[in-house]
Amino acid sequence: IVAYFDLEGALLVANQNFADLLGYTIEALKSNDAVFFASEQKDPHFWENLSEGHEVTDDFRLLPLAGNEVWLHASFTPLKTTNGHVERILMLGTDTTEKKLVLEKLSLVANNTDNSVMITNKYGRIEYVNDGFANLTGYSAQEVIDRNPDSMLHGPKTDAHTVKRIH
Numbered sequence: 001i002v003a004y005f006d007l008e009g010a011l012l013v014a015n016q017n018f019a020d021l022l023g024y025t026i027e028a029l030k031s032n033d034a035v036f037f038a039s040e041q042k043d044p045h046f047w048e049n050l051s052e053g054h055e056v057t058d059d060f061r062l063l064p065l066a067g068n069e070v071w072l073h074a075s076f077t078p079l080k081t082t083n084g085h086v087e088r089i090l091m092l093g094t095d096t097t098e099k100k101l102v103l104e105k106l107s108l109v110a111n112n113t114d115n116s117v118m119i120t121n122k123y124g125r126i127e128y129v130n131d132g133f134a135n136l137t138g139y140s141a142q143e144v145i146d147r148n149p150d151s152m153l154h155g156p157k158t159d160a161h162t163v164k165r166i167h
Helices: 016-022 026-032 047-050 096-108 131-137 160-166
Strands: 002-005 011-014 056-062 072-081 087-094 117-122 126-130
Touching: 002 016, 011 026, 016 026, 016 072, 047 056, 047 072, 047 087, 072 096, 096 117, 096 126
Parallel strands: none
Antiparallel strands: 002 011, 002 087, 056 072, 072 087, 117 126
């Protein structure tokens, strides 16, 4: 998904993938009536920070025309002129709705057990831990999300064969 925004957040250009995801035509997306970012995720300084040259990468909840929420993992990158002034913002994103829904379902199950549960992505980075994990390890979810679990799950007395299997 590709889109360009002006420094105030008005959509300038979007590809068909973005329009299809939200159920709008590209022309409708460009109108002021098309509100597609969920209001609770709006940082009042979001566009100001981008216009100052700060890049933002995060998950964003979007509100498509049909009403069912969708999730977008997106990077917003300020594009600068040759003299260094930010002129517009490039957004590159991936639809992560299905992944979010699966994680929500898994977390409902995991939150109702005392067992330690951790979910990692294909790169081995932690995406989710339940309260059982926090109780067992002493690490909060905020401390471990997007980290590799190696340093937290084995120590000097951990069996070397087990460590090798984990990798």
